[in-house]
Amino acid sequence: xxxxxxxxxxxxxxxxxxxxxxxxxxxxxxxxxxxxxxxxxxxxxxxxxxxxxxxxxxxxxxxxxxxxxxxxxxxxxxxxxxxxxxxxxxxxxxxxxxxxxxxxxxxxxxxxxxxxxxxxxxxxxxxxxxxxxxxxxxxxxxxxxxxxxxxxxxxxxxxxxxxxxxxxxxxxxxxxxxxxxxxxxxxxxxxxxxxxxxxxxxxxxxxxxxxxxxxxxxxxxxxxxxxx
Numbered sequence: 001x002x003x004x005x006x007x008x009x010x011x012x013x014x015x016x017x018x019x020x021x022x023x024x025x026x027x028x029x030x031x032x033x034x035x036x037x038x039x040x041x042x043x044x045x046x047x048x049x050x051x052x053x054x055x056x057x058x059x060x061x062x063x064x065x066x067x068x069x070x071x072x073x074x075x076x077x078x079x080x081x082x083x084x085x086x087x088x089x090x091x092x093x094x095x096x097x098x099x100x101x102x103x104x105x106x107x108x109x110x111x112x113x114x115x116x117x118x119x120x121x122x123x124x125x126x127x128x129x130x131x132x133x134x135x136x137x138x139x140x141x142x143x144x145x146x147x148x149x150x151x152x153x154x155x156x157x158x159x160x161x162x163x164x165x166x167x168x169x170x171x172x173x174x175x176x177x178x179x180x181x182x183x184x185x186x187x188x189x190x191x192x193x194x195x196x197x198x199x200x201x202x203x204x205x206x207x208x209x210x211x212x213x214x215x216x217x218x219x220x221x222x223x224x225x226x227x228x
Contacts, residue, residue, distance in 0.1 A: 024062060025060060025077060026218065027039055027040060027057060027058070028067070030055075031056035032051070032055030035050065039173070040176075040177050043059070045078055045079050047077040048075065050075075051071070051072050051073055052072065057070050058070070059075075060094070060218035061098075062096070062101075063080070064079075064080035065094050065218060066081045066092070066094075070082065071088045072087035072088065073087020073088070074086055074087070094137070094215075094219055095207065095219050096137055096219040097134040097219075098221070102223065104203075105224065108224060129157060129192060131203070132203055132205035135204065135206075135207050136206050136219070139186040140181035140185055140212060141187070141220050143177065144176050144223040145178070146224075146226045150164055150166055151164070151166075152195065152196040152197075153165065154194045154196075155192065163185075186212050187210075188206065189207070190205070190207075191206050197224045198224075200224050204222070
């Protein structure tokens, strides 16, 4: 009994440590050449970024939805926001659904979604439409698809609106990210969409007040887990 309790305690501690070290923010912009961090890097709690007087970084916290513009000093990544010493920081709360988006990405391989269509009409029956897993707060998603591949974007609440997008690995930032704003691809405000890459599917709704262009990354991110 004591051994079982001891083992359970160790497992819980390891799980807690793993959660604590999971990435919590994305580097959205960089000024200068700070050591140990690059544009579109994920950063985890405890990570320290040292900035020179003319160096800066913009961090987007995925779950807490804080967007930080930091200039100079020493930056220590926290769970919900950064601790900044010797520099300046401006924080803005953005519209994002990062926690639910991350959960959807974790479940993507198990959540194959079928949209049943009436054979007499070329539109989905609204009664069978899936519920969105999260809300996207930008009309042009940022796709995270490590290694690239084909991406299907299909609108579910309106028929005839789908597109297949090729995301070659060589054109992805860090071999994983593509900003559809760069390709001029925009979705419809309020639309319900299915995004499919390989065997993974995500169902999301675009916020009715979502704006076009390059808004904060945390509000536009669609994450697919690496295959295999």
